[in-house]
Amino acid sequence: MLKIRNIDAFYGNIHALKNISMDIEKGEIISLIGANGAGKSTTLMTICGVVPARGGEITFEGTAINNMATDKIVALGINQVPEGRHIFPYLTVMENLDMGAFLRSDARGIKQDMDYIFTLFPRLAERRNQAGGTLSGGEQQMLAISRAIMTRPRLLLLDEPSLGLAPIVTRQIFEIIKKINQENKTTIFLVEQNANLALHISDRGYVMETGSITMTDTGRNLLANEDVKKAYLGI
Amino acid sequence: MTAKNELTKSLMASIWFMFLTFPIMVIRVNTVTDTIEWRWQNMFAVGFGAFFLSMLWRYLIRKKEMSGKKDSQSRKSPIYQVIRDQKFALPGLAAIAVFTILFPHIFSMYQTNIMISALIYVMLGLGLNIVIGLAGLLDLGYVAFFAVGAYSYALLNLHYGITFWIALPLGGLLGAVAGIILGYPVLRLRGDYLAIVTLGFGEIIRLVMENWNEFSFGPSGIANIPKPGFFGMELSLHATTIYIFYTIVALVIFTIFVINRLENSRIGRAWIALKDDEIACQAMGIDKARTKLRAFALGATWAGMGGVVFAAKTTFINPASFTIWESVIILCTVVLGGMGSIPGVICGAMLLILLPEYLRDFGEFRMITFGSVLVLMMVFRPGGMIENVRKTYQFKK
Ligand SMILES: Nc1ncnc2c1ncn2[C@@H]1O[C@H](COP(=O)(O)OP(=O)(O)O)[C@@H](O)[C@H]1O
Ligand SMILES: [Mg+2]
Numbered sequence: 001m002l003k004i005r006n007i008d009a010f011y012g013n014i015h016a017l018k019n020i021s022m023d024i025e026k027g028e029i030i031s032l033i034g035a036n037g038a039g040k041s042t043t044l045m046t047i048c049g050v051v052p053a054r055g056g057e058i059t060f061e062g063t064a065i066n067n068m069a070t071d072k073i074v075a076l077g078i079n080q081v082p083e084g085r086h087i088f089p090y091l092t093v094m095e096n097l098d099m100g101a102f103l104r105s106d107a108r109g110i111k112q113d114m115d116y117i118f119t120l121f122p123r124l125a126e127r128r129n130q131a132g133g134t135l136s137g138g139e140q141q142m143l144a145i146s147r148a149i150m151t152r153p154r155l156l157l158l159d160e161p162s163l164g165l166a167p168i169v170t171r172q173i174f175e176i177i178k179k180i181n182q183e184n185k186t187t188i189f190l191v192e193q194n195a196n197l198a199l200h201i202s203d204r205g206y207v208m209e210t211g212s213i214t215m216t217d218t219g220r221n222l223l224a225n226e227d228v229k230k231a232y233l234g235i
Numbered sequence: 236m237t238a239k240n241e242l243t244k245s246l247m248a249s250i251w252f253m254f255l256t257f258p259i260m261v262i263r264v265n266t267v268t269d270t271i272e273w274r275w276q277n278m279f280a281v282g283f284g285a286f287f288l289s290m291l292w293r294y295l296i297r298k299k300e301m302s303g304k305k306d307s308q309s310r311k312s313p314i315y316q317v318i319r320d321q322k323f324a325l326p327g328l329a330a331i332a333v334f335t336i337l338f339p340h341i342f343s344m345y346q347t348n349i350m351i352s353a354l355i356y357v358m359l360g361l362g363l364n365i366v367i368g369l370a371g372l373l374d375l376g377y378v379a380f381f382a383v384g385a386y387s388y389a390l391l392n393l394h395y396g397i398t399f400w401i402a403l404p405l406g407g408l409l410g411a412v413a414g415i416i417l418g419y420p421v422l423r424l425r426g427d428y429l430a431i432v433t434l435g436f437g438e439i440i441r442l443v444m445e446n447w448n449e450f451s452f453g454p455s456g457i458a459n460i461p462k463p464g465f466f467g468m469e470l471s472l473h474a475t476t477i478y479i480f481y482t483i484v485a486l487v488i489f490t491i492f493v494i495n496r497l498e499n500s501r502i503g504r505a506w507i508a509l510k511d512d513e514i515a516c517q518a519m520g521i522d523k524a525r526t527k528l529r530a531f532a533l534g535a536t537w538a539g540m541g542g543v544v545f546a547a548k549t550t551f552i553n554p555a556s557f558t559i560w561e562s563v564i565i566l567c568t569v570v571l572g573g574m575g576s577i578p579g580v581i582c583g584a585m586l587l588i589l590l591p592e593y594l595r596d597f598g599e600f601r602m603i604t605f606g607s608v609l610v611l612m613m614v615f616r617p618g619g620m621i622e623n624v625r626k627t628y629q630f631k632k
Pocket of ligand 2: 040041042083160
C-alpha cells in the first residue's frame with residue numbers, strides 16, 4: 001500500500017532521516033518504535049508532505065506522493081493524528097469532527113461516521129457540545145483519532161497516541177485502534193515509545209535509531225528479541 | 236493582597252507622579268522678572284489626584300478579576316444575549332431600520348456626511364474583520380486596498396468615464412487582485428512578520444501614488460470625481476448626500492449578509508480552525524495557503540468597494556487620505572469592537588469615527604480622551620465592546 005524507498009529528510013542541516021525504506025501492506029497494523037528524537041515523528045511528517053523528502057520515493061497505491069502538497073495527500077486517503085493531538089480547542093467536539101469531514105460532501109456518510117464514532121467512544125457522545133480544549137487528555141486523544149476517522153482514511157498515521165495518558169486510558173485507546181483496524185480495514189501506522197503495547201497489537205514493527213531503521217520483524221518476534229527487550233521494553 | 240499593601244502601592248504611585256510632574260507643575264520660571272515661582276499647591280493636587288485614581292484603578296481591576304473568576308466560562312456579553320433573544324431582536328432591528336431610514340431627513344447634512352464616513356469605516360472594519368477576526372492574519376496595510384479602490388474609481392472615471400455603479404464592483408475586483416498579488420508571496424509569513432510586511436506594503440502603495448505623477452497626479456490628487464448618479468439624473472447636492480447615505484447603508488447590509496454567510500460556511504470554519512492550529516488543519520486536508528489567500532482577497536474586496544464609495548463621497552482624493560493612520564484606525568475598530576463579532580465591529584467603527592467628531596468641543600483634549608478610552612477599553616474589556624460568541628452546534632434529538 002505505502003512504499004517508502006531510500007528517503008532522506010533534513011531540518012536545516014540536521015540530517016533527521018537517513019536512507020529510510022519501509023513497506024506497509026493493506027490492512028496491517030505497523031508500529032515504529034524508537035527512543036526520543038530518533039526521527040519517528042519526522043517519518044510521519046515526511047509521508048504527509050509536511051517535511052519534504054529528499055531523494056528516494058514514496059508511493060501510495062502506486063502514486064508517487066513525495067513532492068505532493070499535504071492537502072492532496074490527505075485527499076488520497078492518508079491521515080495523520082499528529083503528536084500532541086492538536087485538536088481545535090475552541091471548537092466543540094461536534095465541530096472538531098466536522099472539521100475532519102472538511103473534504104467530504106456526502107452528508108449521509110458523514111452522519112453515519114459520526115454515529116459510528118459515538119458508539120466507539122461513548123464518552124465523546126456525552127460531551128459533544130463541549131469545547132475541545134476543556135476535554136481531558138484521554139478524551140482529547142479519542143477526539144483526535146475520531147476526527148481522523150472522519151476523513152475516511154485508508155491509511156491512518158498515529159503519532160504517540162499514549163503520550164501523557166494514564167496506563168488504563170492508554171490500554172483503552174489501543175483496544176480501539178485494534179478495533180478500527182479490524183472493523184474498517186483501516187491500515188494503521190503507529191508510532192510509539194510505549195513499545196510493549198504497540199508491538200502487542202502490531203502485525204509488524206520497525207525499530208528506529210538516530211534517523212535509521214535498524215531492525216524490522218513481526219510484532220511477536222520483536223517482543224522476544226533480546227536487543228529490543230533491553231533497549232525499549234526495559235526488561 | 237491586603238488593603239495596607241494596596242494603600243502603600245497607591246501612595247508610592249502618587250509620590251512617583253509628584254516627582255515626575257514636579258518640573259512642569261511646580262516650577263514656573265518667570266522670564267520677565269527672572270524669578271522662579273514655586274507652586275507647591277499643584278504638587279499636592281497631583282499627589283491627591285494620583286492617589287485616588289490609583290486606588291480607583293486597583294479597585295476596578297480587583298473587581299474585574301473577581302467577576303472573571305466567578306464564571307469565566309459562561310460569561311456572555313449581555314448585548315449578545317439581547318441580540319440572540321427573539322423577543323428583543325425583531326423590535327430592535329425594526330427600530331434601527333426606521334432610525335436609519337429617517338436619519339438623513341431628521342439630521343442636518345453635516346451629520347449625514349459624518350454618518351456616511353462612519354458607515355464607510357463600518358464596511359472597512361467588517362472587511363478587515365474577515366482577515367483579522369476570522370482568519371487571524373494581522374494585516375496592518377489594509378488601507379492600501381482602500382486606496383486601490385478609490386484610485387480605481389477616480390482614474391477609470393477620468394480616463395474612460397466609467398460611472399459609480401460600474402466602478403463599484405470593479406473597485407472590489409481590483410482590490411481583490413491587489414490582495415492576491417500581495418498575499419501570494421507574503422502569506423507564508425506569520426504573526427509579527429506578516430504585520431511588518433503588510434505595514435510596508437501599505438506605505439509603498441501610498442508612496443507610489445504620491446510620486447508617480449503621470450499615473451496618479453501625485454500629491455495634488457484627483458479632483459472633481461463625480462458623485463453617483465441616479466439612473467442618469469443629476470441630483471442636487473442635498474439629494475446626492477441622501478442618496479450616498481442610502482447606498483452605503485445598503486452596502487453595509489450586503490456586507491453583513493455576506494460575512495454572516497461566510498462565518499457559518501466551510502471556508503469560515505477553515506479560517507477559525509487555521510487560527511487555532513495550523514498543523515491540525517493540514518492533517519484535515521485544508522490547503523493552508525489557498526485558505527489564507529481567500530481571506531486576504533475577500534477582505535481586500537471590501538476595502539476596494541469602500542474606496543470607491545469614499546472617492547464618490549469626497550469627490551477628491553490624494554495620497555494623504557491613505558496613510559498608515561487609517562490602517563490603525565480600521566484595526567482599532569476591529570479590536571475595540573470585538574474581533575470576529577459583527578455587531579462589535581459596527582459599534583467599534585461608529586464609536587471610533589463619531590467620538591472624535593463629537594469630542595471636538597474638548598479641543599486639544601480630544602485625542603487624549605480618545606486615547607484614554609482606548610486604553611481603558613483594552614484593560615477592562617479585552618475581548619472588545621461586544622465580544623464574539625461563536626454560534627455552536629446544538630445537538631437535537
Ligand atoms: N522542527 C524541527 N526543527 C529542527 N529540528 C527538528 C525539528 N523537529 C525535529 N527535529 C529534530 O529531528 C530529530 C528527530 O525528531 P523527531 O522526528 O521529532 O523524533 P521522535 O518523534 O522520534 O521523538 C531530532 O533530533 C529533533 O531534534
Ligand atoms: Mg515524536
